[in-house]
Amino acid sequence: MDLRTSYQQTSHQLSGHGRRNVGVLQQVFAEVDPNQASDHYGTGEVIARFEQKLAQELGMEDAIFFPSGTMAQQIALRIWADETKNRRVAYHPLCHLEIHEQDGLKELHHLEPILIGDDKRLMTLEEVQALPDIACLLIELPQRELGGYLPPFDELEAISHLCRERGIRLHLDGARLFETLPYYEKTAAEVCALFDSVYVSFYKGIGGIAGAILAGPKPFCAEARVWKRRxxxxxxxxxxYIIPADYYYGLRKDRMASYYEQAKELARRFNALDGVWTTPDVPVTNMFHLHVEGDVEEVSARVQAVQDTTGIGIAGYLVPHDGYCSTEISVGDSVEAIDAPQLNRLFEQFER
Amino acid sequence: MDLRTSYQQTSHQLSGHGRRNVGVLQQVFAEVDPNQASDHYGTGEVIARFEQKLAQELGMEDAIFFPSGTMAQQIALRIWADETKNRRVAYHPLCHLEIHEQDGLKELHHLEPILIGDDKRLMTLEEVQALPDIACLLIELPQRELGGYLPPFDELEAISHLCRERGIRLHLDGARLFETLPYYEKTAAEVCALFDSVYVSFYKGIGGIAGAILAGPKPFCAEARVWKRRxxxxxxxxxxYIIPADYYYGLRKDRMASYYEQAKELARRFNALDGVWTTPDVPVTNMFHLHVEGDVEEVSARVQAVQDTTGIGIAGYLVPHDGYCSTEISVGDSVEAIDAPQLNRLFEQFER
Known part of the structure; x- marks a missing residue:
């Protein structure tokens, strides 16, 4: 049996909100009035109401529901590039647009990304200050591919101030924005106030099925609706997607502090084990990267043994590095179904 | 009350499969196992099985499920343009890509469409013969914006033969492909055999929620999957979308002949009325355009009076022309819920 299968056979998991199955949809629609009308090409009550609600939550003038963040963010950067008549945009080397989108931004829009800083850490204020003239700077909060780091809020404010002075549009990749709020001790609107445009996702910490909101000023959103059609x-x-997004947003937006606390506790216990550590050392959101010394065969056998013995899923995949392997832990509802003795057993087993 | 509201308040309709409401989704998912896994970024049993099934039905090597036909068709034309190193593609002036997509093909791919023929009739074999070198010719079956015309099958064969001789890729906009099969007396695979790539929709005659299949040779589909990510x-x-597409495809693919017969019967009865006519005169699919003499106020009042009296919806909108107005009738399950005396009453009322 491979690690993926071992993970799929566990009854509980440290990450997520449970299996991504049809039940996730059925739970939402069980209580919805069957006569409720579909939205119709971007219009209609069901879409307009959710867009307005999120515009308000994010403190932006307008918001648009998109099937995906990939589509939403490429469009955001394109609009800012057109408005500033500048093809250059800047983002972190591990930005979703750079590593997960088959170069859609370049192939579809011929924009020229500048990668800021390096792929081992967050970008710095000094690196932002040193940027040439660009249309737009994209910042991802938290930086997912690093394990979920956040810059201090006052550094964000300084970056925002700098961008406004220089006429650079600042876009927030807020796929996991709601997950950052307990650490920042801010509302979503207070974070978004630093940015010109914002994307948030509804299937990460929120646990919906798919879909995203892109929010910004009214003229920006008017253009984004045209691009959404294109x-x-x-x-x-x-x-x-909209009705589940709304349902799970209502269910989970106030649980982010709890996920964050549990992520810190899990990381603390992993860091107490020999040859095991996390990044961040102390998580700042619900997520972290878990690293275990050894080559992929060793670590895989070790994780699998724990999973098979305890029934608790830790990892379905490992990324091998030089002398250690890594995986991502992203805390949601699932961990709450694991009681204290089970969790103790997990860490005891992992120690061996 | 306006015509749209009048239409929405009718209890039966000549067109469609009933209201597009949440019940359409709930009906499908009522019987699905809640443990059935979601697809995962294009992989997984639920998507692979449906793609393979449709590839087989259409007689193509491979097939890909897309959220929309807009996305699928732009991608198809782009791939053929790249393969043939030619930016020119050709289609009818009323092609979906030309009139409903905010110029996505031009803005995202910088392709150069050549519009063939005029917007009052189908393109002809002679016009295709006269084309300059192009990457791809797109043919829509039936030509929806004209009311649903089809070329004779032997003309399609001649066009296909010509394109193959000249190295021009032939793409089928088969949004309503299944609706053409009773008239052509062909299988879907027999029609698709004339084309290099094919798009079909699952929310027109099939009546699903949204989504499309793009099918073609394996290398074409491999590239299309990359573009789908982009x-x-x-x-x-x-x-x-996939599970409803499969469900309603199973439910309705064999009802197309019945829809077609009913469309012919409705058109015959409309054509018997003074100042009322249809295009096509004798429908060749489940759809036709209904034309009524008079300006928009007159015709609107006339249609609304019939709708309010009979409870049967004919039109929610009218397109005004010089001396007459038009609307689209597209027969589905709804018409079957109207009994003969009700239908007689509709035509009696319309006559007055």
Whole structure:
């Protein structure tokens, strides 16, 4: 049996909100009035109401529901590039647009990304200060591919101030924005106030099925709706994603502090084990990277043994590095179903 | 009350499969195992099985589920343009890409469409013969914006033959492909055999929620999957569209002959009325355009009076022309819920 299968056979998991199965959809729609009308190519009550609600939550003038963040963010950067008549945009080397989108931004829009800093740490204020003229700077909060780091809030404020002085548009990749709020002790609107445009996702910490909101000033959103049509994202009915997004947002937006506390506790216990450590050392959101010394065969056998013995899933995959392997832990509802003795047993087993 | 509201308040409709509401989704998912896994960024049983099934039905090597036809078709044309190193593609002036997509093809891919023929009729074989060198010719079956015309099958064969001789890729906009099969007396695979790539929709005659299949040779599909990721169409879960597409495809693919017969009967009865006519005169699919003499106020009042009296919806909008107005009738399950005396009453009322 491989690690993935071992993980899939566990009854509980440290990460997530449970299995991504059809039940996630059925739970939402069980209570919805069957006569409720579909949205219709971006119009209609079900989409307008959710867009307005999120615009308000994020403190932005307008908001648009998109099938995906990939589509939303490429469009955001394109609009800012057109507005500033500058093809250059800047982001971190581990930005989603750089590593997960098959170069869509370059292939579809011929924008020229500048990668800021290096792929081992967050970008710095000094690096932002040293940027040439660009249309837009994209900042991801938290930086997911590093394990979920956040810059101090006052550094964000300084970056925002700098961008406004220089006429650089500042875009927030807030796929996990809600997950950052307990650490920052800010509302979503207070964080978004530093940015010109914002994307948030509804299937990470929120645990919906798919879909994203892109928010910004009214003229920006008017243009984004045109691009959404051009991309084929303006579906006749997006309600199968919108209604779950709204449902799980209501269910989980106030649980982020609890996920964050539990992530810190899990990281503390992993860091107490020999040859095991996390980044961040102390998490600042619900997520962290877990690192275990050894080559992929050793670590895989070790993790699998724990999973098979305890029934608790830690990892379904490992990323091998020089002398250690890594995986991502992202805390959601699932961990709450694991009681204290089970969790003790997990760490005892992992120690051996 | 306006015509749209009048239409929405009718209890039965000549067109469609009933209201596009949440019940359409709930009906499908009522019987699905809640443990069935979501697809995962284009992989997983639920998406692979449906893609393979449709590839087989269409007689193509491979098939890909897309959130929209807009995305699927732009990508198809781009791939053929790259393969043939030619930026020119050709289609009818009323092609979806030309009139409903905010110029996505031009803005995202900088392709150069050549519009063939005029917007009052289908393109002809002679016009295709006269084309300059192009990458791809797109043919829509039936030509929706004209009311649903089809070329004779032997003309399609001649066009296909010509394109193959000249190295021009032939793409089928088969949004309503299944609706053409009773008239052509062909299988879907027999029609698709004339084309290099094919798009079909699952929310027109099939009556699903949204989504499309793009099918073609394996290397074409491999490239299309890359473009789907670039567009942000490779969602973490498309099953909320796939499972309904499969369900309603199973439910309705064999009813197309019945829809077609009923469309012919409705058109015959409309054509028997004074100042009322249809295009096509005798429908060749489940759809036709209905034209009524008079300006928009007159025709609107006339249609609304019939709707309010009979409870049967004919039109929610009218397109005004010089001396007459038009609307689209597209027959589905709804018409079957109207009994003969009700239908007689509709035509009696319309006559007055």
């Amino acid at each position: 991309y084929g994202g303006d579906l006749i009915g997006l309600y199968p | 567009y942000g169409g490779d969602l973490i879960g498309l099953y909320p």
